[in-house]
Amino acid sequence: MARELLKGNVAFAEAAIRAGCEAYFGYPITPQTEALEHMAVRMPELGRTFVQAESEVAAINMVYGAAAAGVRTMTSSSSPGVSLMMEGLSYMAGSEVPAVVVDVMRGGPGLGNIAPAQSDYTQMVKGGGHGDYRQIVLAPASVQELIDHTVLAFDLADRYRIVSVVLADGSLGQMMEGAELPAMRPPRAADASPAWALSGAKGRDTNLISSIHLDPDEEERFNHHLQAKYAAIEAAEIRYEEHLLDDASIAVVAFGTAARLAKTAIAGERAAGVAVGLFRPITLWPFPTDALRDLSERVEAILVVEMNMGQMLEDVQRVVAERCPVGFFGRTGGVMPMPEEIAARIRALAVELGAAVSDAPEEVRT
Amino acid sequence: MTFDVIIAGFGGQGVLFAGQLLAHAALDAGLETTWYPSYGPEMRGGTANCTVVISDEPIGSPVTERPQAAIVMNLPSLVRYEPLVRPGGVLVVNTSLIDRAVERDDIDAIAIPADDVAAELGNPKLTNMVLLGALLARTSALTTAQVGATLERVLPARHHHLLGANHAALARGAELATEAAARDATPTA
Known part of the structure; x- marks a missing residue:
């Protein structure tokens, strides 16, 4: 095809x-x-x-x-x-x-x-x-x-x-x-x-649903x-994607559309020298608990990005269990979190962690 | 290479189709592309817009706050998108319906009286193709030849009698944009 x-x-x-x-x-x-x-x-x-x-x-x-x-x-x-x-x-x-x-x-x-x-x-x-x-x-x-x-x-x-x-x-x-x-x-x-299945019981015992x-x-x-x-x-059946996480000190955790919006922000911040990657749960249930727990031991901070007020955030907090700080950025009510806004949150987190980064978020997109 | 453009105007001006054609052409050229429409209730009789992203890499966001280019087909669209185009970007303006000048001087503003051009070409529905041709002439993502070839593929057979007129509209838009660029580049005494 x-x-x-x-x-x-x-x-x-x-x-x-x-x-x-x-x-x-x-x-x-x-x-x-x-x-x-x-x-x-x-x-x-x-x-x-x-x-x-x-x-x-x-x-x-x-x-x-x-x-x-x-x-x-x-x-x-x-x-x-x-x-x-x-x-x-x-x-x-x-x-x-x-x-x-x-x-x-x-x-x-x-x-x-x-x-x-x-x-x-x-x-x-x-x-x-x-x-x-x-x-x-x-x-x-x-x-x-x-x-x-x-x-x-x-x-x-x-x-x-x-x-x-x-x-x-x-x-x-x-x-x-x-x-x-x-x-x-x-x-x-x-x-x-x-x-x-209830496919007709002729010649077999009856099924009950x-x-x-x-x-x-x-x-x-x-x-x-x-x-x-x-x-x-x-x-x-757990499925997830790890993107640019090998050397990352900051991990964005996002699913679906929020994750692809975050990828654009991450590309820009990478270009500016921020060691940031993405962890994307593909199955929300079953939730990628073990992989996320491992990640929380490798990174310095996590930023959850969602198009709601922090629903998956509760699962991330439960799994991370204070191994590292978990920040949140969400837009809701039908508003999308734009890559530029996500980039600004990543940048603020990087500065907080003392990373050496160029002055302003790059206007780079992929 | 990543290129993004917002095409905006009244519903019925062919805003969404122009964007789809661009996205189809990008796919035909072996590139990645996304087409994202406004689909709110304001579409009915009101304004419509779409964002097209074209890239040689997988595309993250299908939307942007700061497009590299915009085609504005009516005044509300100029008011909304002129401030958002990135410095050095391209703004194609349909001056047949917009009598206000572009205020910014850090972008490449192309004035095309597209409704008048379409009328001269014999079909007022060609406005979107005239403006798309102008955009293609001043950006490097795709050529008018590529988009023209794609049009032949995606236009339903029952509309194929309109192919010639559409090709002419793309070409005329491109020609006007190139002429305007040459004028802008000529030093004045």
Whole structure:
């Protein structure tokens, strides 16, 4: 496949199709509606299922139903719409059905606005629904990663019978960038449903998909089973990127769009003689705890940059546990932290640490 | 090499398409590129803008507070972006709709009456191509020939009868920008 100029929302929708998504359920909301539009055209073309539901509550329950039937399924939405899905996501965790959710985050709380934000971190990483549950959360920082993470999300969801979330934001959804789509996977054979799925019980014992365990002891045993699964995911599926950290005294920790904004700031500060690099969690859950702890023993200071008021910051502080100072810079409500602002924060930190740097932040960008 | 430009004007002036064409051409040239649109509610009938970054390295930020170049197609865009262009950068001004002069003297300001030029060429929708041609003539990221070739690839076949006019608009914009540069460089007595 050749690299083409692709809009983020269209790119992840097409990637989902090529990864074998058989049923899409959604409801339009800016800034992710192009994904729904793409699905509305492509899914019927391919003889697959597309439903524009009457609300996000309906959409996530349709996903729940399709997933219980062993169908590769997904939904996508943006922050206020995703909030409406929390009950369904909790039920799906309690039923161990696999599905993919793409959240193209926007400014909040409430109806907020349609500009890019990262303020659904806590909701998606910690579980916005009730109960002790986890979902895999992938944080793409480019249109290419939006594609790759969507494909990965389906595979991880199937492998672990879990909900995988691709946590993007309005800027990734709306921007165009050179990227390569994967080849179309052949459709799954009709008799290839997972053994646990509600695929028709003719000639076999019945399956039951449910999240109800009225006996507390039984519910506790089920929770222990979930926790064992989550531990296996934490052992095998952590992903992160280290950028220019070998000799760094300052590490910026950022995910998604904030990380790529920080990369421009870091390039400028590097040119001015500041030993700064980037640590980018790619899986927000499972969180790259060990790698970040190791990093906190090597650097003199950490600066967390987010498009929220410090949601991942709490995880960084928990992991770093005062091994080094942790600063924070965030813009929120749909405002992006510009590279120039991030550079100024890095510079201030470098000066505080006594680094010899040129007078003014360089106007260098890559 | 990293180049960034903001293209701004009223919705309907072809601001977003001009930027997309530039990004497509960058990709065709084997470069990295990002195209970032304004997509707020103000787009409907109001102002629109997009940022295009072109680089031979992976691109970090797709947005910038200090672009190396800007194309401004209406007065609100000139007011907003003139102060932001980097010293030594390029500002292409559509003087058909902007009657205020550029105030800064530390940037390369190119005055192009693009709506009038487009009308002379027979299609008022060519304004964006005239201005894009002017930008390309005074910056080194891509050539008008590269962008013209890309246009042929990305323009839907049903619009291919307009290819000649679009090529002419790019060329005329480039020509006017080059002439203006020559005038600016001529010492006055």
